[in-house]
Amino acid sequence: MQVFQYPSQQEWATLQQRPAAGEARQVEERVRQIFDDVRQRGDEALRHYAQELDGAQVTELRATAEEIAAAVAQVPAELQTAIRQAHANLWKFHLTQREAEVRVETMPGVTCWRKSVPVQRVGLYIPGGTAPLFSTLLMLGVPARLAGCPEIVLCTPPRKDGSVNPVILFTAQLLGISLIVKAGGAQAVAALAGGTESVPAVDKIFGPGNRYVTAAKQLAAQRGVAIDLPAGPSEVLVIADKTASPVFVAADLLSQAEHGPDSQVVLLTDSAELLPQVVEEVERQLAELPRRDVARLALAESRAVLLRTPEEMLFFSNQYAPEHLILAVRDAEKFSEGVTSAGSVFLGHLTPEAAGDYASGTNHTLPTGGYARNYSGVSLDSFLKKITFQRITAEGLQHVGPVVEIMAEAEGLRAHARAVTLRLESLLGDA
Ligand SMILES: NC(=O)c1ccc[n+]([C@@H]2O[C@H](COP(=O)([O-])OP(=O)(O)OC[C@H]3O[C@@H](n4cnc5c(N)ncnc54)[C@H](O)[C@@H]3O)[C@@H](O)[C@H]2O)c1
Ligand SMILES: N[C@H](CO)Cc1c[nH]c[nH+]1
Numbered sequence: 001m002q003v004f005q006y007p008s009q010q011e012w013a014t015l016q017q018r019p020a021a022g023e024a025r026q027v028e029e030r031v032r033q034i035f036d037d038v039r040q041r042g043d044e045a046l047r048h049y050a051q052e053l054d055g056a057q058v059t060e061l062r063a064t065a066e067e068i069a070a071a072v073a074q075v076p077a078e079l080q081t082a083i084r085q086a087h088a089n090l091w092k093f094h095l096t097q098r099e100a101e102v103r104v105e106t107m108p109g110v111t112c113w114r115k116s117v118p119v120q121r122v123g124l125y126i127p128g129g130t131a132p133l134f135s136t137l138l139m140l141g142v143p144a145r146l147a148g149c150p151e152i153v154l155c156t157p158p159r160k161d162g163s164v165n166p167v168i169l170f171t172a173q174l175l176g177i178s179l180i181v182k183a184g185g186a187q188a189v190a191a192l193a194g195g196t197e198s199v200p201a202v203d204k205i206f207g208p209g210n211r212y213v214t215a216a217k218q219l220a221a222q223r224g225v226a227i228d229l230p231a232g233p234s235e236v237l238v239i240a241d242k243t244a245s246p247v248f249v250a251a252d253l254l255s256q257a258e259h260g261p262d263s264q265v266v267l268l269t270d271s272a273e274l275l276p277q278v279v280e281e282v283e284r285q286l287a288e289l290p291r292r293d294v295a296r297l298a299l300a301e302s303r304a305v306l307l308r309t310p311e312e313m314l315f316f317s318n319q320y321a322p323e324h325l326i327l328a329v330r331d332a333e334k335f336s337e338g339v340t341s342a343g344s345v346f347l348g349h350l351t352p353e354a355a356g357d358y359a360s361g362t363n364h365t366l367p368t369g370g371y372a373r374n375y376s377g378v379s380l381d382s383f384l385k386k387i388t389f390q391r392i393t394a395e396g397l398q399h400v401g402p403v404v405e406i407m408a409e410a411e412g413l414r415a416h417a418r419a420v421t422l423r424l425e426s427l428l429g430d431a
């Protein structure tokens with residue numbers, strides 16, 4: 001990790017930037033080419049990129065019913081039970097996000113209400129480049145099901161033998177999702193956006209992914225398909241004071257570093273004693289990890305920063321707007337009151353970020369790259385459209401009509417005013 005002690009103003013500005021930001025243009029260019037290719041060649045392009053980028057020979061792009069049925073037997077019972085428990089916790093938390101329909105009379109006889117309607121066709125992207133993230137399928141599938149989305153298409157990169165990871169298939173089955181496409185990366189997003197022979201075009205694309213997936217979703221958004229949020233390479237920022245355990249903090253930093261070489265991990269501390277202990281502990285634990293090569297690449301760009309006060313740490317974190325924020329401090333609850341930008345916050349020494357990744361109940365599809373300044377993570381709302389309704393009675397028209405007439409005339413929009421006046425006159429005729 002790169003260590004900074006009491007950074008200067010100039011260093012502070014550099015520390016606020018994500019190290020990988022400079023390569024964005026090359027990634028965007030590549031993604032544009034892939035989109036053009038998928039538009040022109042459809043399924044053939046998906047097969048081509050499966051071979052080129054995933055090293056997989058895929059003939060049938062959709063997983064068959066037999067493949068899905070066979071997957072269950074391949075998932076150990078203990079893992080099935082854990083997935084069912086995580087599913088239950090996610091369901092419980094996301095259920096609290098349901099809104100009751102409320103009708104209000106804004107004036108006598110003028111009634112307004114709002115109804116939640118599911119997005120009809122949704123595409124779920126489940127990452128699978130470095131690891132098959134079946135947990136992400138729970139994070140997207142649970143709110144999609146709770147919202148009642150009628151058509152769900154799942155895309156995930158194929159394995160080298162052209163199959164889909166059985167745990168992903170098992171989880172899909174648990175969620176009642178049967179359209180599973182063996183395509184990953186920007187090509188999958190392009191297919192969900194524009195449709196191919198095997199992939200129906202969808203109204204909204206959900207899910208996290210690497211830089212290619214994130215850039216592809218942003219391109220899809222420019223071309224008129226809705227997306228959930230920019231959820232790119234994982235990030236964690238830990239704020240630790242002298243009460244923190246260097247062992248726990250190091251483990252938390254490594255838990256996000258192991259996601260990919262472009263993961264971003266940051267430690268902020270006001271304890272000059274803790275900082276070197278964490279850096280040392282990171283090295284020690286790193287040696288024990290199976291994915292240490294990936295984590296080492298991420299750590300090379302990661303920062304451990306010594307600051308002066310809790311206020312300074314909070315200010316830095318709010319500016320940086322991390323995907324995950326861990327508060328390993330004495331009074332975490334009090335500290336959390338000052339958080340204004342973060343995807344999800346983990347309070348106290350016994351709340352590892354990994355719990356939110358899998359099973360606490362909150363959603364792990366969260367904004368990265370500083371987007372926590374203006375985006376929320378995935379929730380039930382992401383899968384719903386809110387449609388407003390109103391009904392006006394004769395009494396209501398007499399109340400609201402003159403207000404509309406005066407405002408419409410003032411805007412010079414005579415036809416708007418007339419739509420009211422004609423009705424008011426018809427009421428006079430009826431009387
Ligand atoms: N922000 C969140 O909410 C969140 C949640 C879970 C995971 N993540 C992140 O998702 C990412 C998953 O990444 P991943 O790589 O393991 O899986 P992925 O499925 O996102 O990406 C794999 C695909 O990337 C494409 N790709 C790889 N190299 C390419 C290249 N040179 N050119 C064009 N396309 C290329 C391939 O098509 C491949 O199928 C990680 O960075 C992880 O941190 C984020
Ligand atoms: N940390 C990831 C979100 O940034 C989610 C995840 C999936 N599996 C493990 N972790």
Ligand SMILES: [Zn+2]
Pocket residue numbers: 234255256259354357
């Ligand atoms: Zn994780």
